[in-house]
Amino acid sequence: MAGAPLTDVKAITDPLGYKIRGDWLHGAALHVADRGGVFPETIDELRRLPGVGRYTAGAVMNFAHHRDAPVLDTNVARLLRRHFGVAGPARARTRQLWDLASTVIPKGKGYLINQALMDIGAVICRARTPRCHVCPLRRSCVFRPEESGRGQKTPA
Ligand code: SF4
The missing domain is CATH 1.10.340.30 (Hypothetical protein; domain 2)
Structure with missing residues (x-):
């Protein structure tokens, strides 16, 4: 090229x-x-x-290189925002989400954890109807779908 x-x-x-x-x-x-x-x-x-x-x-x-590095796509950002209760102005929120996307990676497990976060974000922590009842992160998640009126509409 x-x-x-x-x-x-x-x-x-x-x-x-x-x-x-x-x-x-x-x-x-x-x-x-x-x-x-x-x-x-x-x-x-x-x-x-x-x-x-x-x-x-x-x-x-x-x-490509299977190295530890944060990958904050839309789905991962939504998952992390809900899970850790990230709020505040957009710029500060984005900065915090990037920090979290780095710190949640166990050493040497970046490829696996990012694949898992992207999958959970795409198919479980969905934008309109998060499926919290089947989410492997539900015990540590601060998001309360019942308070937001979301999360109970989709069958398992
Ligand atoms: S428990 Fe619900 S809000 Fe929390 S990460 Fe899982 S699907 Fe998302």
């Missing part, structure tokens, strides 16, 4: 709906090629790639 003109890359990525991502991919390929073809393996190095933010860097560290 680094050897290809950007127009060739975008001819493939644009029709897929990845407009700006074509630019980022090409820029990242050039960055990696400049480093002798060595792909970054730290969060800081990954974030120097075009288009790579905190979430993507953490995801690559986890999914």
Whole structure:
């Protein structure tokens, strides 16, 4: 990709709906090629790639390198917010959620714990109808679905 003109890359990525991502991919390929073809393996190095933010860097560290790093997608953020009762202004809340996403990872278990959090967030701690009655985290969770009027509508 680094050897290809950007127009060739975008001819493939644009029709897929990845407009700006074509630019980022090409820029990242050039960055990696400049480093002798060595792909970054730290969060800081990954974030120097075009288009790579905190979430993507953490995801690559986890999914590609199986290293301990927080991955705060929408589902995990909702789960952590409910479980730990995170409240307050959006910016402070986001910061706290990232901190929690780091601290809940037992050493060396980042890949497994993130897979579990994403699965629980997607299929159990659902946005509208959390299934607290089947949730493995229910004993330590501060969320009270009965007080919010949610969580009891979905059968097991
Ligand atoms: S107990 Fe309910 S609110 Fe708490 S993490 Fe599980 S599904 Fe989410």
